[in-house]
Ligand code: ATP
């Protein structure tokens with residue numbers, strides 16, 4: 001009896017010894033957690049009570065891994081923008097403060113990936129693992145940290161590189177009606193950055209899933225995905241997600257820029273972004289202004305685009321070039337969002353549906369397009385020829401409308417029109433077929449020296465192809481000089497013109513419909529061919 005009692009006592013002692021130790025090790029601490037309650041849920045928005053300490057833009061946590069941004073702070077209620085599906089959320093649910101703002105994973109690990117603005121992979125790949133995170137909203141670089149735009153960013157499109165050149169660190173708007181080739185210009189530019197040491201971020205905001213899939217397929221097919229990060233919020237996502245997408249994408253790009261890299265970011269498109277923000281603002285019952293947009297719509301876009309810049313040498317010399325896209329309705333560039341964006345950016349590439357219908361692709365209206373800083377960064381080889389080209393093209397566009405009336409035209413007018421038609425033919429370019437600098441310079445030199453004027457219009461594509469093949473075989477040293485930072489020497493210019501003349505020799509019209517005038521048909525000696 002005694003023995004069994006002793007055994008029992010031993011068992012109890014053992015059992016309690018563990019508990020006793022745990023109790024001694026336990027020091028009670030106070031874990032303060034501010035919680036509130038959801039009072040109302042509407043599309044994309046929740047109203048919350050009981051979080052008096054929450055700050056502006058603070059991330060709040062709802063049940064089911066749903067997050068939201070505190071965007072409206074009233075005295076007794078907070079308007080929260082939900083960053084996900086609100087279907088599972090109910091009035092009465094608990095809300096917690098996180099004490100931090102929204103951030104996103106950044107770094108090399110994102111290259112080649114397709115993610116959503118919360119950093120979750122959409123390409124079926126592994127979760128993004130990165131030790132670096134940056135808040136999605138960051139102040140733009142200070143004025144003293146910035147340097148002027150000085151290095152060109154080649155788009156590979158002749159009409160852009162020659163007439164609306166873009167520099168690294170510039171913000172150039174791509175603007176036009178629906179289906180005018182806006183996305184194509186941006187994607188061509190990304191594809192042309194292969195081997196140029198430029199990283200790219202393509203940010204799709206509210207696009208159709210099929211359109212985004214096509215872009216990703218194009219990038220993959222042209223080996224451009226390896227140096228690109230694709231950030232996507234599809235059209236059917238919560239408006240809160242659409243709203244944060246460009247900011248998240250910019251933080252990803254900024255991280256590379258701060259590491260001294262050159263980065264290109266495409267926002268496709270900010271019209272959808274503005275619409276998402278308008279929707280949120282109306283749901284938050286902020287007073288609507290012009291076109292029902294809230295008063296701070298200008299500010300949300302300018303604080304986004306001000307983050308694109310060229311950093312000075314003291315800051316690593318990185319750059320962030322931004323190509324925001326804006327969709328217009330019925331060519332109305334004086335609508336609220338287009339005018340805002342035009343005034344924020346350093347120029348615009350305007351796409352005309354009329355040119356698109358005429359098959360002039362890319363459908364860039366040169367007269368309405370402008371690049372305010374890119375010209376200074378343009379390669380000298382271009383600068384030598386583009387001045388004449390722009391003038392000749394503008395003259396042609398003006399006269400073209402008269403010519404349509406079938407009026408009898410004098411010789412000089414016919415020469416200007418014939419030359420303009422050839423400029424237009426040369427500036428046409430299929431998508432996903434970027435042209436290298438030497439090829440572009442060869443075509444532009446041939447144009448400004450009027451070598452194409454003798455080629456019948458119908459044969460222009462073949463003539464261009466012949467010149468393209470000849471330009472691809474230019475000596476390597478000459479190609480390097482054309483891409484370099486020095487002025488085009490007379491010897492180099494003559495060498496290119498001679499090659500162009502040889503390539504185009506077979507395309508002369510038997511009966512030239514352009515009457516040669518002293519201006520158009522000049523003798524074939526290189527020395528006399530210098531542009532006037
Ligand atoms: P959306 O308004 O739907 O976003 P968008 O303005 O971005 O359209 P894209 O999708 O880029 O236009 O192009 C519209 C169509 O025009 C596409 O079918 C595309 O293949 C065609 N396209 C664009 N550029 C060219 C080009 N240079 N040559 C031939 N086709 C082109």
Ligand code: MG
Nearest residue numbers: 182183184268
């Ligand atoms: Mg598009």
